[in-house]
Amino acid sequence: MTRVLIVDDDPVQLRLTAEVANRAGFKPLLATGGEQALSILRDDRNIGAMILDLVMPDLDGMGVMEVMAREGLNTPVIIQTANASLETVVTAMRQGAVDYFVKPVAPERLIISLRNAMKLDALEAAVRSERSRRSGTFTAADMIAKAPTMARVLSLCAKAAKSTIPVLIEGETGVGKELIARIIQGTGDRAGKPFITVNCGAIPPNLVESILFGHKKGSFTGATSDQAGKFAEAHNGTLFLDEVGELPLETQVKLLRALQEGEIEPVGASKPERVNVRVISATNRRLLNLAKSGEFREDLYYRLNVFPIYVPPLRERLEDVPALVAHFIARFAAEAGKRVIGISPVALDLLASYAWPGNIRQLENAVYRAIVLTDGAFLESVDFPQIVAQINGRELAASAIETAPTQQSPIHIDDALGRQRYAPEAPAAIDRFIAPTGEVTALAEIERAAIVFAIEHYGGRMSQVARALKIGRSTLYRKLHEYGLAETLLSDAA
Numbered sequence: 001m002t003r004v005l006i007v008d009d010d011p012v013q014l015r016l017t018a019e020v021a022n023r024a025g026f027k028p029l030l031a032t033g034g035e036q037a038l039s040i041l042r043d044d045r046n047i048g049a050m051i052l053d054l055v056m057p058d059l060d061g062m063g064v065m066e067v068m069a070r071e072g073l074n075t076p077v078i079i080q081t082a083n084a085s086l087e088t089v090v091t092a093m094r095q096g097a098v099d100y101f102v103k104p105v106a107p108e109r110l111i112i113s114l115r116n117a118m119k120l121d122a123l124e125a126a127v128r129s130e131r132s133r134r135s136g137t138f139t140a141a142d143m144i145a146k147a148p149t150m151a152r153v154l155s156l157c158a159k160a161a162k163s164t165i166p167v168l169i170e171g172e173t174g175v176g177k178e179l180i181a182r183i184i185q186g187t188g189d190r191a192g193k194p195f196i197t198v199n200c201g202a203i204p205p206n207l208v209e210s211i212l213f214g215h216k217k218g219s220f221t222g223a224t225s226d227q228a229g230k231f232a233e234a235h236n237g238t239l240f241l242d243e244v245g246e247l248p249l250e251t252q253v254k255l256l257r258a259l260q261e262g263e264i265e266p267v268g269a270s271k272p273e274r275v276n277v278r279v280i281s282a283t284n285r286r287l288l289n290l291a292k293s294g295e296f297r298e299d300l301y302y303r304l305n306v307f308p309i310y311v312p313p314l315r316e317r318l319e320d321v322p323a324l325v326a327h328f329i330a331r332f333a334a335e336a337g338k339r340v341i342g343i344s345p346v347a348l349d350l351l352a353s354y355a356w357p358g359n360i361r362q363l364e365n366a367v368y369r370a371i372v373l374t375d376g377a378f379l380e381s382v383d384f385p386q387i388v389a390q391i392n393g394r395e396l397a398a399s400a401i402e403t404a405p406t407q408q409s410p411i412h413i414d415d416a417l418g419r420q421r422y423a424p425e426a427p428a429a430i431d432r433f434i435a436p437t438g439e440v441t442a443l444a445e446i447e448r449a450a451i452v453f454a455i456e457h458y459g460g461r462m463s464q465v466a467r468a469l470k471i472g473r474s475t476l477y478r479k480l481h482e483y484g485l486a487e488t489l490l491s492d493a494a
Contacts, residue, residue: 002025002026002027002048002118002326002341002342003026003027003028003029003044003046003047003048004021004026004027004028004029004047004048004049004050004051004114005028005029005030005031005037005040005041005047005049005050005051005075006018006021006028006029006030006031006050006051007031007032007033007034007036007037007050007051007052007053007056007061007064008032008051008053008056008080009032009033009053009055009056009057010053011032013053013103014030014032016104017051017080017110018030020107020110020111021051021110021111021114023107024107024111024114025342025377025378026048026114029047033056033057033058033059034056034058034059034060034061034063034064035058035059037050037052037064038059038064038067038068038073041068041073041075042071042073045073045075046322046323046326047075048075048076048114048117048118048342049075049076049077049078049114049117049118050075050076050077050078051078051080051110051114052064052065052077052078052079052080052097053080053081054079054080054081054083054088054092055081055082055083061079061081061092062091062092062095064077065077065092065095065096065097066095068096069095069096076098076117076118077096077097077098077117078097078098078099078100078101078113078114078117079092079097079099079100079101080100080101080102080103080105081102081103082102082103083102098116098117099113099116099117101113115339115341115377118341118342132186133179133182135192136182136185136186136190136191136192136193136194136195136237137186137191137192138179138182138183138185138186139183139186139187140154140157140158140183140187142183142186143176143179143183144320144323144324144327145317145320146319146320146323147316147317147318147319147320148319149312149316149317150312150317150320153180153309153310153311153312154183156307156309157180157183157184157187157309158187160184160188160307160309161183161184161185161187161188162188164278165306165307166259166278166279166280166281166303166304166305166306166307167181167184167280167281167306167307167308167309168244168280168281168282168283168287168304168305168306168307168308168309169181169280169281169282169283169308169309169310169311170282170283170284170286170287170308170309170310170311171282171284171310171311171312171313172284172313172359173284173358173359173361174314174358174359174360174361174362175311175312175313175314175359175360176311176359176360177242177282177284177311178197178240178242178282180309180311181195181238181240181280181282182195184238184280185237185238185278185280190236190237190238190278193236193237193238194233194234194235194236194237194238195234195237195238195240196230196233196234196237196238196239196240197240197242198211198212198230198239198240198241198242199242199243200241200242200243200244200245200246200247201242201243201246202243205248208247208248208251209250209251209254209267210223210227210229210267211229211230212229212230212231212251212254212255212264213229213231213254213258213264213265213266213267214226214227214228214229214231214232214264214266214267215227215229215266215267215268216266216267216268216269217268218268219266219267219268219269220267220268223267223268226266229264229266231258231264231275231277232264232273232275234275234277235275235276235277236276236277237277237278238277238278238279238280239277239278239279239280240280240281240282241279241280241281241282242281242282243282243283243284244281244282244283244287244304245283245285245287245290245295245296247296249295249296249297252296252297252300253297255300256297256299256300256303258275258277259279259300259303259304260303262274262275262276262277263275279304281304287301287304287305288301288305313356313359314356314359314360314363315355315356318352321348321351321352321363322348322352324360324363324364325343325348325351325363325367326342326343328363328364328367328368329341329342329343329367329371329379332367332368332371333371336371336372338371338372338374339377340371340374340376340377340378340379341377341378342377342378342379343378343379344378344379344380344381346380346381347378347379347380347381347383347384350381350384350387350388350391351363351366351384351387353391354387354390354391366384366386366387367379369383369384369386370383370384433446444483447479447483448483448485450469451465451469451476451479451480451483451485452485454468454469462476462477
């Protein structure tokens with residue numbers, strides 16, 4: 001369920017706004033001040049939107065947006081305040097707010113604003129990612145890979161980007177091997193340079209050599225002009241050889257020479273040509289096994305496998321499923337012109353419990369199909385009949401579809417079902433025994449705080465304080481001196 005952070009120091013307004021968001025199907029998170037809101041945003045980068053009050057005692061709304069811009073917190077901000085001045089509106093929009101309204105606001109206006117903000121944020125993220133991919137500046141920040149199992153992958157990408165070492169990316173089909181290659185290119189010296197992709201398994205065997213290395217006019221029937229190959233196109237950039245294990249053996253010999261000597265020989269050419277290309281290869285089969293069976297040249301294997309990176313399948317990084325689903329919903333809803341803004345918790349749990357043999361590509365296609373099928377604002381389990389069928393069986397899937405509520409016949413107002421509501425989430429309070437550093441507070445500090453609290457509670461009546469703490473008065477006075485409290489507290493009590 002898409003979460004909304006609501007920030008307001010007025011408890012009544014906080015509850016009213018949370019109730020509106022709740023009824024619209026969002027999961028409200030509550031904060032009573034700017035500092036608390038920033039703490040929540042730093043801990044959770046997946047919050048859909050924030051409704052922010054401008055006037056607050058600790059840190060006002062403008063201050064919150066300034067910190068967000070400085071720290072790169074991109075959560076869409078909707079401003080609400082009692083101040084309707086034009087200057088305030090202009091200032092808020094310049095700070096990055098996506099919408100602005102004056103209290104009290106109509107629930108319909110608030111809901112529309114939330115939905116527009118979430119669509120805008122998700123689409124902007126998708127556009128930024130696609131723009132980076134096309135410009136050759138794709139980085140780890142553009143890839144959804146927050147699962148712990150991906151930490152080592154991204155760490156290896158950062159190391160590989162610092163040199164031109166040959167990289168072999170291994171992983172199942174659909175795990176995102178090309179994106180890993182783009183991260184290596186986009187964070188290295190060749191960022192912004194050509195990134196040429198070749199699917200070695202999709203090229204006819206008789207054309208592989210021509211496509212990779214190019215050909216000269218008249219070198220074979222149909223060669224009516226000189227044609228630059230993929231190596232030449234990738235000059236000074238990166239060549240990504242996807243499914244490199246599918247290359248014919250005779251082509252592997254020329255590829256080995258290109259890697260070792262840094263030169264290629266186009267079909268029909270009289271002399272080789274120098275190229276400056278970084279080669280990143282990928283495979284969904286173990287090249288070592290192919291080398292052992294004789295399907296892949298062993299010397300080429302060792303040349304490609306200098307810096308191996310293994311990308312885990314989606315079933316080993318299910319923590320990324322919610323973010324991936326949200327990304328795909330935003331993208332495909334815009335493409336299909338559908339008003340879909342999220343997914344129900346039950347449907348999300350369904351997707352997170354599936355093994356995904358086709359990995360991210362299968363998840364992408366499943367969400368696309370669900371977007372086309374659904375008529376609601378949120379994707380439900382019935383929009384994923386194939387996944388339900390594979391997890392629970394076809395009979396249960398068919399039963400779920402048949403019993404799903406539809407709008408094929410009129411529903412009387414007395415029989416209309418309400419939307420499921422969710423309790424607002426208040427951020428967990430920091431334990432009094434935990435210091436700001438995250439460590440357990442020292443025993444002396446805890447004892448000092450208890451003594452100060454007891455003296456304030458009993459109005460400085462030291463006899464009652466000693467009895468309540470179960471210590472003698474002499475012990476109490478000794479501890480006051482130990483903790484440097486004697487002069488302050490005893491003078492106040494007097």
